Amino acid sequence: MxxxxxxxxxxxxxxxxxxxxxxxxxxxxxxxxxxxxxxxxxxxxxxxxxxxxxxxxxxxxxxxxxxxxxxxxxxxxxxxxxxxxxxxxxxxxxxxxxxxxxxxxxxxxxxxxxxxxxxxxxxxxxxxxxxxxxxxxxxxxxxxxxxxxxxxxMITSDFSLDEKNMKILYHLSRGVKTKSLSNYIGLSLSAIEKRKNHLKGLFGISQGDDEDLLREARNRGFV
Missing domain, CATH: 3.40.50.2300 (Response regulator)
Structure with missing residues (x-):
């Protein structure tokens, strides 16, 4: 049946x-x-x-x-x-x-x-x-x-990122400026800056701008 x-x-x-x-x-x-x-x-x-x-x-x-x-x-x-x-x-x-x-x-x-x-x-x-x-x-x-x-x-990367950090990288990759990210993510500008600095630390970027951050994020498959 x-x-x-x-x-x-x-x-x-x-x-x-x-x-x-x-x-x-x-x-x-x-x-x-x-x-x-x-x-x-x-x-x-x-x-x-x-x-x-x-x-x-x-x-x-x-x-x-x-x-x-x-x-x-x-x-x-x-x-x-x-x-x-x-x-x-x-x-x-x-x-x-x-x-x-x-x-x-x-x-x-x-x-x-x-x-x-x-x-x-x-x-x-x-x-x-x-x-x-x-x-x-x-x-x-x-x-x-x-x-x-x-x-x-994600498996081959050394670590995973939470949703907020993934959204920061995504919107930066789409050309959104840092000062406007709070409109998309729901965090204050200071919280976003802290997260960006944390991401740079995770990616081993001691000095660099958003393009350096995005370049490393792309290399690791996060963007």
Whole structure:
């Protein structure tokens, strides 16, 4: 007898959702599959809450990171939704799919969500999606090549950096001046300066400017 799988796919692009559905439903799998979809944080959270109280809750949830934010809850992204899936549907497998490939964003998703599957959309093909889906069901986690490369860089580095330090490096690499970093990170200018000096110490930079800091960060795979 085929096992039933209830799946929720969350993405704000209808054609992408249709592609995901066609890939999964068109495969020769030993499951009876039902797929629901949501296109924003509000509707997705309603699906999650209702599923938590149903006899057949969702087994797998596909989540895009960039979504229209909630109007009633403090849910601004797929990351927030994933945390609610972990709370309301603790047995559900979470597969993150995103265009974001910046080191600090990948690091934060791995650290806070620890998804069963993590795919960067630029890596994605129908074959890759189907392989990820099967691996998540059988032997998670599954990471696409960009995520694997990031993990490899982090492992070969001498240390890891926290989210705030990763964001400092990221925004500096995007051309944001130090005096404006507090608008992006939520720290005072003095706290940011202290963190920058600490980073220089970690990277062995006794003297140097932001470009020297970024150069060493790139060499170590943090940017």
């Amino acid at each position: 085929e096992k039933k799988l209830n799946i929720l796919m969350i993405d704000d692009h209808p054609m992408i959702l249709e592609g995901y559905k066609n890939t999964i439903l068109g495969a020769d799998l030993d499951y009876f599959i039902e797929i629901s979809t949501a296109a924003d944080c509000d509707s997705a959270f309603e699906e999650i809450k209702q599923s938590a109280n149903s006899e057949n809750p969702y087994d797998v949830v596909f989540i895009d990171i960039n979504l229209p934010p909630s109007t009633t809850e403090a849910i601004t992204s797929g990351e927030d939704l994933a945390l609610r899936v972990k709370k309301f549907l603790p047995n559900a497998k979470i597969i993150i799919l995103t265009m974001y490939n910046e080191n600090h964003r990948i690091y934060n998703i791995l650290k806070t969500i620890d998804p069963d599957g993590f795919l960067i959309k630029s890596d994605l093909t129908s074959t890759e999606l189907l392989l990820a889906f099967q691996m998540v069901l059988q032997n998670p986690p599954y990471y696409s090549s960009t995520v694997k490369n990031h993990i490899r860089q």
